[in-house]
Amino acid sequence: MNISIKNGRLIDPKNGIDTRQDLFIADGRIAAVGQAPAGFVPEREIDAAGYVVCPGLIDLSARLPSLEAELACAAANGITTVVCPPDTRPVLDEPSLVERLIQRAEALGLARVLPLGALTKGLQGQTLASMAGLASAGCVAFSQASQPVTDLQSLYRAMQYAATYDFAVWLRPQDYQLAKDGVAHDGEMAARLGLAGIPVAAETVAIATLIELAKSTGVRLHLMRLSSAAGVAMVREAKARGVAVSCDVAAHHLHLAEEDIGYFNAQARFDPPLRSVADRAALRFGLAEGVIQAVCSDHTPMEADGKQVPFGEAEVGARGLELLLPLVLAWAREDGLSLGTALARVTSDAAAVIGRSDLGHLAVGAVADVCVFDAETEWTITPDAFTSVGRNSPLAGRTMSGRIQAVVAGGRLL
Amino acid sequence: MAEMLTQSRLNPQLDAEGKLQHLLSTEGLPLPVITQILDTAESFLEVSDRDVKKVPLLRGKSVFNLFFENSTRTRTTFEIAAKRLSADVINLDVSRSSTAKGETLLDTIDNLCSMHADMFVVRHATSGAPFLIAEHLKRIGRDDIHVVNAGDGRHAHPTQGLLDMYTIRHYKKDFANLRVAIVGDILHSRVARSDLHALRTLGCGEIRAIAPKTLLPGYLEQLGVKVFHDMNEGLRDCDVVIMLRLQNERMNGALLPSAGEYFKRYGLTPEKLALAKPDAIVMHPGPMNRGVEIDSSVADGPQAVILNQVTFGIAVRMAVMGILAGN
Numbered sequence: 098m099n100i101s102i103k104n105g106r107l108i109d110p111k112n113g114i115d116t117r118q119d120l121f122i123a124d125g126r127i128a129a130v131g132q133a134p135a136g137f138v139p140e141r142e143i144d145a146a147g148y149v150v151c152p153g154l155i156d157l158s159a160r161l162p163s164l165e166a167e168l169a170c171a172a173a174n175g176i177t178t179v180v181c182p183p184d185t186r187p188v189l190d191e192p193s194l195v196e197r198l199i200q201r202a203e204a205l206g207l208a209r210v211l212p213l214g215a216l217t218k219g220l221q222g223q224t225l226a227s228m229a230g231l232a233s234a235g236c237v238a239f240s241q242a243s244q245p246v247t248d249l250q251s252l253y254r255a256m257q258y259a260a261t262y263d264f265a266v267w268l269r270p271q272d273y274q275l276a277k278d279g280v281a282h283d284g285e286m287a288a289r290l291g292l293a294g295i296p297v298a299a300e301t302v303a304i305a306t307l308i309e310l311a312k313s314t315g316v317r318l319h320l321m322r323l324s325s326a327a328g329v330a331m332v333r334e335a336k337a338r339g340v341a342v343s344c345d346v347a348a349h350h351l352h353l354a355e356e357d358i359g360y361f362n363a364q365a366r367f368d369p370p371l372r373s374v375a376d377r378a379a380l381r382f383g384l385a386e387g388v389i390q391a392v393c394s395d396h397t398p399m400e401a402d403g404k405q406v407p408f409g410e411a412e413v414g415a416r417g418l419e420l421l422l423p424l425v426l427a428w429a430r431e432d433g434l435s436l437g438t439a440l441a442r443v444t445s446d447a448a449a450v451i452g453r454s455d456l457g458h459l460a461v462g463a464v465a466d467v468c469v470f471d472a473e474t475e476w477t478i479t480p481d482a483f484t485s486v487g488r489n490s491p492l493a494g495r496t497m498s499g500r501i502q503a504v505v506a507g508g509r510l511l
Numbered sequence: 512m513a514e515m516l517t518q519s520r521l522n523p524q525l526d527a528e529g530k531l532q533h534l535l536s537t538e539g540l541p542l543p544v545i546t547q548i549l550d551t552a553e554s555f556l557e558v559s560d561r562d563v564k565k566v567p568l569l570r571g572k573s574v575f576n577l578f579f580e581n582s583t584r585t586r587t588t589f590e591i592a593a594k595r596l597s598a599d600v601i602n603l604d605v606s607r608s609s610t611a612k613g614e615t616l617l618d619t620i621d622n623l624c625s626m627h628a629d630m631f632v633v634r635h636a637t638s639g640a641p642f643l644i645a646e647h648l649k650r651i652g653r654d655d656i657h658v659v660n661a662g663d664g665r666h667a668h669p670t671q672g673l674l675d676m677y678t679i680r681h682y683k684k685d686f687a688n689l690r691v692a693i694v695g696d697i698l699h700s701r702v703a704r705s706d707l708h709a710l711r712t713l714g715c716g717e718i719r720a721i722a723p724k725t726l727l728p729g730y731l732e733q734l735g736v737k738v739f740h741d742m743n744e745g746l747r748d749c750d751v752v753i754m755l756r757l758q759n760e761r762m763n764g765a766l767l768p769s770a771g772e773y774f775k776r777y778g779l780t781p782e783k784l785a786l787a788k789p790d791a792i793v794m795h796p797g798p799m800n801r802g803v804e805i806d807s808s809v810a811d812g813p814q815a816v817i818l819n820q821v822t823f824g825i826a827v828r829m830a831v832m833g834i835l836a837g838n
Contacts, residue, residue, distance in 0.1 A: 283729060284729065284730060285729075285730040285733050285734075287728070288728035288729055288730040288731065288733075288734065289538065289704070289734065290638055290639065290666055291638040291663075291664055291665030291666030291667065291701060291704055292638055292639075292665075292666075293665075294728070294729070360522075360523050360639070360642050361638070361639030361642045361643065363643075402615070405615070405617055405643075405647075406615065406616060406617075406643070407616070407635070407637035407638070407639045407640040407643050407663075407664075408637075408638065408639045408643075409637050409638060409639070409664070410637055
């Protein structure tokens with residue numbers, strides 16, 4: 098389908114574009130920027146006057162218990178690529194499961210799913226999963242999701258094996274023993290409320306270990322969900338020493354902190370935990386300077402029951418697909434960043450983490466994933482208006498900006 | 512948006528007019544409310560000395576004791592307090608019945624609401640459980656039912672905190688010039704948290720915490736507490752010494768090497784008590800571990816007010832229930 102998107106403010110962070118320009122799409126790719134190609138006849142024309150036109154968003158972590166509902170939600174919120182962690186049921190440790198997931202997603206024609214394969218069978222941390230087979234089936238990297246590899250020798254071997262084929266390994270930097278029994282950041286709030294704490298050392302110890310193992314095995318390492326200032330500082334320093342490591346942060350962690358637990362608000366229970374205001378500031382700064390490459394939604398839908406229990410018994414996480422773009426825009430506005438810098442963290446920089454140079458930008462020849470949104474109009478978060486399963490959000494009632502006007506995924510206007 | 516906090520900082524135990532609706536924690540309890548509870552308790556203390564130990568304040572009201580965690584002693588004190596106020600008391604041993612059958616906490620509450628409860632006295636092993644119940648009652652439009660927290664996880668035990676304040680006020684009058692030491696397993700203690708919030712509100716001159724690092728939460732200084740690891744140093748010139756119970760499961764594990772070593776360093780002996788002021792009082796929420804956190808000669812000695820705490824506890828619980836029923 099030939100589509101033209103006209104009169105919008107085109108922001109393409111990778112190619113340094115932030116100007117009023119038209120965009121032309123043909124055969125699922127970007128056909129031209131600025132001037133229409135010779136003989137271009139649009140079947141659909143989008144008038145984007147007053148709106149931002151940017152690459153479709155790439156979400157580095159979203160759980161998709163109901164594939165169709167969640168992918169529809171992603172697409173409706175400008176997210177055209179979703180990386181899915183392997184802690185699905187069953188676990189993504191067999192190539193056939195990955196193939197089926199990708200086929201189902203393709204048949205839906207909404208957002209693209211890029212699965213993470215299990216690093217170990219059943220995420221049990223013992224036997225290696227069939228990484229080569231999983232990669233052929235479409236896995237973009239290998240992960241343990243939130244499960245630990247308790248035996249460091251097993252982790253070392255898994256990294257060696259992944260490095261053999263230059264597969265990237267995505268891991269949560271959290272020492273499971275130091276975090277054991279903990280339900281909140283080991284800070285003032287936990288001391289006051291009598292909640293078992295997860296110390297910052299759970300993150301820093303894990304980062305040190307993972308970075309050393311990555312250096313020693315030569316594997317490409319991606320650290321999922323940083324939560325602390327000390328963690329950001331360690332990654333900054335490792336990068337300065339030339340270690341091949343990337344990392345991301347969850348969007349909620351840019352806006353919430355331990356104090357949002359208030360009086361045991363289970364909606365504010367996250368993994369990693371919401372830490373101090375100073376930690377939150379360091380995450381924002383690290384993201385702005387690019388030490389942290391990407392923001393993800395860490396979308397975790399759940400039934401209401403999951404949060405209708407005492408704080409320490411509540412399930413962790415929140416819905417995030419609806420809020421990824423608004424939370425990124427809010428961060429940019431509050432910290433005085435350009436839209437281009439902010440959007441890079443959910444487009445081109447996220448594409449670099451997954452090693453896909455054809456995604457996340459709008460140069461001629463790139464995959465035609467485009468998001469058109471209104472950056473100005475304000476709206477209020479009302480979880481009851483969420484369309485998919487679960488209404489879990491600690492941000493209910495907050496005012497946001499960023500309303501999707503049109504989404505093109507793989508050259509199809511949704 | 513960063514500075515916009517989602518959670519209302521409003522205290523969920525006060526109603527729109529600032530009156531006590533539930534008793535969930537001593538934190539955020541305004542000074543006039545604490546004073547009202549302590550003054551009311553004073554007037555109830557005399558009831559227990561009468562031949563007929565009853566006042567009709569809660570006649571016709573149903574108080575449900577919901578103990579999701581076992582505690583015969585605390586439950587009994589609430590039961591006595593409610594009965595002296597002429598309430599009907601229903602003891603539900605929920606730790607063994609409904610939850611064992613897989614019913615959720617809020618399902619249990621919904622069921623009990625249908626039985627026309629007026630007050631829930633809740634003990635739960637998880638911090639925050641009574642807040643969840645109070646919030647749920649508001650959501651279903653049953654905030655006519657009052658919740659009294661009888662101990663939630665490590666978080667709070669507000670009636671114990673208030674009876675401790677009653678005891679201190681009884682013996683020491685003015686809080687401003689007092690030096691109060693809390694000794695022992697503060698990390699896991701809901702009593703310690705309730706005491707220190709109440710002490711701060713009452714304007715206590717100096718609050719000290721004495722324990723090894725494994726039994727202390729971080730950030731105590733931010734809560735206005737001076738931390739000591741050396742008991743001899745920490746007890747010096749104190750007016751009040753509050754000893755905490757050391758749970759058996761903490762004695763021989765990763766937190767402490769042995770009960771013996773703990774007693775040497777942190778057990779209250781006559782020698783150590785001699786470092787406090789000569790008229791210092793010794794308190795303990797009970798049940799005591801003699802020879803672990805406290806020497807028998809101190810526990811039974813002239814400075815101990817431990818059994819008086821129990822008597823005051825009934826009056827304080829009567830006061831709390833009486834005030835709640837009137838609001």
